[in-house]
Amino acid sequence: MKLLAFVLSALTAASAAHAQSCPDLTPYAKARETIADLGRIVAPEGVQEQYKTRIGGVEQWVNVRGQDRANPIILFVHGGPASPLIPRLWQFQRPIEEYFTVVNYDQRASGKTFREDSSDALGETLKVERYADDAIELAQYVLKRYGKKKVVLMGHSWGTIVAIRAALKRPDLFYAYVGIGQVINVRTNEKVSYDFAVAEATRRGNTEAVEELKKIAPYPGDTPITRERIIAARKWAQFYGGLTAYRESSQYFYDAPLLSSDYDAQDACAIDKSNVFTLGRVLPEFLEVDYSKVTAFPIPVFMFMGRHDYTTPSVPTEAWLKTVKAPRKQGVWFEHSSHMIPWEEPGKLLVSLLQYVRPLAVDKKTDK
Structure with missing residues (x-):
């Protein structure tokens, strides 16, 4: 599971070689059983379900977990593209499940x-608008299945591109929007990330990094932003903590599916295969993403920002949040996080959700 799976970080390591072999999960069998047992929701009023349902003409897998069905629902839109959260939930989500029912989907x-x-036909559908319509359709399905009026919409990384679009199209479905590792303008992000990498490499006297980064200067500039140029820029930004703060690598994330009872070996293998399948198809549209022109947001918006995030840098998000008009807005800085806030500061994530979001998501008739 060494394929970097967030849309920018993924490009630094995506290769067909990673997609050819599936992991042997036999050595992890006992650990997988233990994690599954710990994760079992045994509360009588709880919910723990995993199923597939047809969304946008495709059978999509859904995972629902929570200690009390009466709690508000979070619909979590994962990053990538093609970086599912379901096999990684065991690492951070359990405390959130005490206060929310959390819906994740591949x-x-x-x-x-x-x-x-x-299929190739599916590949033709991989557009931001289609992903957003999927999120909307799933929200409608969840509301009906679990008897709710609205859900909280939360996105991470690539998922923030999808989720913002869904919120703008159907604000009536959502109590609030929470962006984690928010993408506002991709080209701006590229420049901020590159400049950080150059500054850090220069400060640390890393001549190898400086020379590699010089080869793609000016970046992004007017030259097309190719996969190869992104690889060169992302390599050093992430090495200096731009993916996980204070870390040169994030193996805890990549190997997590090996220990998840929600995924078998073929599922784990499909992560890398789907990443390779998706990246080239979404890259042109991804590079043109620009939400800086959105001046009004129809629902309360909360941005959870990693101080050290140079995968989707937080500075453009902070600037956008200061100018956008919304019924309510709040930025929350995670001082010891980079791009991986749910893993890096899970305690503060929970506290922030309880402080800012949950009070807006309580339906007095059905929720607690």
């Missing part, structure tokens, strides 16, 4: 959903 051409349909 997006089209991602993880378990990729195993349902990996």
